[in-house]
Amino acid sequence: MRYGTKDVLTGVSFAARSGEVLVLLGPNGAGKTTIVEILEGFRMRSSGEVAVLGTDPAKADEAWRARVGVVLQSWRDHGKWRVRELLGHLGGYYRRYPSPGKQRPWPVDDLLEVVGLTAAADTRLTKLSGGQRRRLDVAIGIVGRPELLFLDEPTVGFDPEARREFHDLVHRLTDVDDTTILLTTHDLDEAEKLADRILILAGGRIIADGSADELSRRVAGASEIRWTLNGQRFVHSAENPTPYVRELLTQHGDAIADLEVRRNNLEDTYMRLVHDFEGGRQ
Template structure:
């Protein structure tokens, strides 16, 4: 039986973790949520958890990052998308303080990561892609051990570390608590990675492709866990190649391509900007048709007026984040649209 990864948020576990808000179609309401929040209260200085301006990274003579800039507010889930080699991992590692930048201003939790001390580090959570480390350790043993480093950093507001049993329940590893880590399945290891990342109750959590290799069910449960953390006011910055996941989880999506952020906004905003046209598909007398239109409602009404009951298999599809993303990346890679112009056009509405 698959373990309930994160179901604790729905079925009543630790009270501070709230269930993910969803509408009846199962779509997370995060986008509307984020927009209303942004609209009602303008971000204050203390509310900014990550501020990056003109971040540049140069390897040998090659520019990997050519002036990346973005911010993240407290409790926001920001997803960083981009083709392989675009510099997503590099960006994250600069923010984690694991890599020195070539140039630019970076502030994470009020500190420059290049000069972050251990007190600062204690407020970060990093979910690493584990491979086979700590194979002889038992799950509970390792979480208790790594958690113990956070004890001196407990504050009146944040009790560190996370209680091991609660944490095991939150990631759905309770029944595997006494297993040696080497014997865990791939999915269980990924849960453990997440548990280790959050054991110190971080204010800011970094996840670099956290769901790679997870089956759809575990992935869905993982999403619940991330939303639960965000509802607790944990800021989350993650990378993924799964666009449906980005659409589902993100308050805000950043697309990194050609060394720059070429788009910054909610999934809905990005789709609307990249392509206003919807695709309408139907069959007439058994033959399939397809039409792209900016006004699908009117188009469909006309279709029925003309052909009535002869129309079958009607399908109206708005551009998904995937369409948006692929269009943008393809254009950038083909060199058809200069990066600067694309960034301007796509980023404008969102900023």
């Protein structure tokens, strides 16, 4: 993607596998939104080849769009709609594009239960809480039972319980419906919990592609081992902590207290990869 003489995306190349959760991470301005909008067919690319469900989204028709779900950061719609009425109305557009393997659209009452809005089914949109509104956004995105679902910062404004329920919904969509999901988020803990694969974008290109564990191993530094012995606190670094901890317990047994091994998590990995990339460009 190029704006004037500036390349915003350069040589971005990846493929999503059926039924996986692919999480796109990157600092602000890295090009995440641009990639997603190109894949959704909302933005024309400057060059390159793109295929989504076997179709170039720039040339896609309504039948293709019926196979794709989109959850934006916010929707604008008529506040006087009631939840059940709106979902029933939107679902009606999908009946003309049946799916050979799925019931399309979702039955409204089933969908309300899946997203946790059964109790609010007859509530006007203007009366929904922030969390309920976000659940409705998700329901709108999946009402057509899509084969591919784009989620842009889907849990912004969720409380911890709603976030946990949303994570359960994501797993249901992939495990039961075999839905492929491309998700953008700034919540690295959420990414680590949900992602089958993670793409890290920086400087308009993908600098890492793999599971959280694979990426952590790629940049793994020494693990930090902490423990208390005879009232004194100790800290030790080891590339492979398992043999060290085993020997420590063999020597001191029950005298060891507060033993803790801290390995790199996704946040450590992400910060290291982005920092190294940006440092290499300077």
